[in-house]
Amino acid sequence: MSECNCSCDVDLKELDFEKMDDDIIVCRCEEITMKEIREWIPKGYDTFDELKRLLRVGMGPCQGRGCRDIILREISKMTGVPVCDIPSGTIRPPVKPIKSLLTASKGGEYE
Amino acid sequence: MSWQKTADAVVIGGGMMGMATAYYLAKLGMKDVVLLEKNTVASGATGRCAAAFRSTWGGELNIILGKACIDKYEKLSEELGMDIGLYQNGYLFIAYSDEQVENFKKCIKLQNSLGVPSRMLSHDQAKELCPGINLNDTKGFYWHKRDGHADPMLTNFAHQEAAKREGVNIQKFTDVTGFKMTDGAVKGVCTNKGDIDTNIVINAAGAWAGRVAALAGLSIPVHGERHEILATEPVEFGVCPTFLMSYDPDFYMQQRPHGSIIAGCGPSRYRKEAAPFNDYEMGDCWNFLEHMTGVMNKVLPRTKGIRVVRQWSGMYDITPDMQPVIGEAEEMKGFWMNVSGSRGFMFGPVAGEMVAEQIILGKTSLPIEKFHWSRYARGEFLVDTAIA
Numbered sequence: 410m411s412e413c414n415c416s417c418d419v420d421l422k423e424l425d426f427e428k429m430d431d432d433i434i435v436c437r438c439e440e441i442t443m444k445e446i447r448e449w450i451p452k453g454y455d456t457f458d459e460l461k462r463l464l465r466v467g468m469g470p471c472q473g474r475g476c477r478d479i480i481l482r483e484i485s486k487m488t489g490v491p492v493c494d495i496p497s498g499t500i501r502p503p504v505k506p507i508k509s510l511l512t513a514s515k516g517g518e519y520e
Numbered sequence: 521m522s523w524q525k526t527a528d529a530v531v532i533g534g535g536m537m538g539m540a541t542a543y544y545l546a547k548l549g550m551k552d553v554v555l556l557e558k559n560t561v562a563s564g565a566t567g568r569c570a571a572a573f574r575s576t577w578g579g580e581l582n583i584i585l586g587k588a589c590i591d592k593y594e595k596l597s598e599e600l601g602m603d604i605g606l607y608q609n610g611y612l613f614i615a616y617s618d619e620q621v622e623n624f625k626k627c628i629k630l631q632n633s634l635g636v637p638s639r640m641l642s643h644d645q646a647k648e649l650c651p652g653i654n655l656n657d658t659k660g661f662y663w664h665k666r667d668g669h670a671d672p673m674l675t676n677f678a679h680q681e682a683a684k685r686e687g688v689n690i691q692k693f694t695d696v697t698g699f700k701m702t703d704g705a706v707k708g709v710c711t712n713k714g715d716i717d718t719n720i721v722i723n724a725a726g727a728w729a730g731r732v733a734a735l736a737g738l739s740i741p742v743h744g745e746r747h748e749i750l751a752t753e754p755v756e757f758g759v760c761p762t763f764l765m766s767y768d769p770d771f772y773m774q775q776r777p778h779g780s781i782i783a784g785c786g787p788s789r790y791r792k793e794a795a796p797f798n799d800y801e802m803g804d805c806w807n808f809l810e811h812m813t814g815v816m817n818k819v820l821p822r823t824k825g826i827r828v829v830r831q832w833s834g835m836y837d838i839t840p841d842m843q844p845v846i847g848e849a850e851e852m853k854g855f856w857m858n859v860s861g862s863r864g865f866m867f868g869p870v871a872g873e874m875v876a877e878q879i880i881l882g883k884t885s886l887p888i889e890k891f892h893w894s895r896y897a898r899g900e901f902l903v904d905t906a907i908a
Contacts, residue, residue: 452681453521453692456560458560458563459560459561459562462562462567462676462677463673463677468751468780468829468830469753469829470753470827470829472829472830499832501804501830501831501832502804502809502830502831503809503828503829503830503831507827507828508824508825508826509752509813509816509817509823509824509825509826509827509828510813510817510824510825512809512810512813512828513810513813513814513816513817514810514811514813514814
């Protein structure tokens with residue numbers, strides 16, 4: 410199949426899927442692409458927390474819900490280490506972002 | 521990086537203190553430098569800290585050191601070839617009592633005499649600097665423009681990349697289990713991965729440095745204390761455009777250029793019981809979240825609708841006078857300590873360079889000898905009135 414079956418006129422043969430992959434935004438909160446992740450894994454940043462501290466993946470409002478599995482799979486692909494053996498990073502409270510007013514001690518006490 | 525069995529020096533700890541030490545040792549010409557990190561680089565206190573640095577201390581040594589750190593931080597991105605996210609708009613210190621105002625004035629006098637142009641600010645000036653601030657109950661403010669913050673993780677990693685270029689061998693997930701010693705001198709390091717023969721060891725293990733020293737039979741008073749901190753979702757920059765800090769009540773908050781607001785305080789503010797001595801558990805508690813968001817909303821009411829995305833904790837490395845413990849052990853030749861006293865991110869680049877210079881050149885530009893822990897046996901404590 411050389412033509413896309415929707416109404417657009419993209420010729421699939423002309424697309425470079427390898428490169429397209431690079432442009433995928435893996436962490437949507439912090440807008441980090443697959444390319445950036447692939448650049449740093451071979452430099453030794455091959456655990457989730459190292460990439461988190463370097464690129465901020467998983468530090469945004471979704472706290473890694475979207476990117477963690479994708480990144481762990483990518484680390485596994487590039488290093489040959491099974492996903493289950495890659496340190497998967499710490500999951501921190503709160504479970505979901507929560508307005509600070511809702512958790513604040515009454516009236517915002519100093520003491 | 522492959523394992524090596526001998527080294528000119530082995531640095532223990534991959535935080536800011538250890539990484540900077542390794543980097544400067546190699547930069548000053550040492551060939552075989554190995555750095556051991558029990559977890560991953562920046563996973564200890566550095567990667568968990570409040571990201572700030574300042575010269576506005578209450579003791580002469582800290583002011584001199586703090587000033588040297590700012591000079592260094594201003595050039596780090598260029599020197600290391602990686603952006604460290606520097607932001608300088610001062611610490612706005614807030615006093616809630618007349619006594620604190622008097623302390624501010626004393627600190628300013630000392631700071632000014634040492635070339636740090638800090639000054640008192642009026643309520644109007646404080647409001648101009650941080651428009652959302654709640655001025656109720658406040659008695660006075662002081663500020664020094666060149667204090668500020670940077671990204672601690674990027675600063676740590678920038679040193680790591682530079683250290684690697686200088687040939688430093690960095691081994692993560694490597695736990696130190698003991699030392700080889702003969703005739704009062706260190707001869708090697710034993711780890712879970714194997715032994716490394718060396719005549720120089722630098723213990724930069726932060727809160728864990730006392731435990732590491734104990735493996736060499738040394739009793740050095742450094743222990744851990746867990747502090748908690750939170751971060752909000754990123755919001756438009758300018759919500760908290762200066763670093764806000766108060767000693768009593770004890771709190772700090774700041775906004776990174778990226779947009780997140782970071783806020784924290786000491787454990788005595790939200791723990792009903794005192795933290796146990798040597799509390800090494802990295803936990804998070806509801807009491808902290810409740811207390812801290814309360815303080816944040818009161819000090820800066822515009823934060824009420826901003827969401828907290830994450831809370832975490834980290835270890836302060838506590839020493840008897842809350843000051844650095846740096847130097848070579850008198851009873852163990854070649855065994856060095858490089859511990860900051862809970863400000864490893866802030867002092868790391870300078871402390872690392874000082875220790876490296878002392879080891880390689882036998883001298884250094886700053887008065888490093890004053891930080892030797894032998895002061896405790898003599899009953900001497902370094903005094904600083906500007907520590908929360």
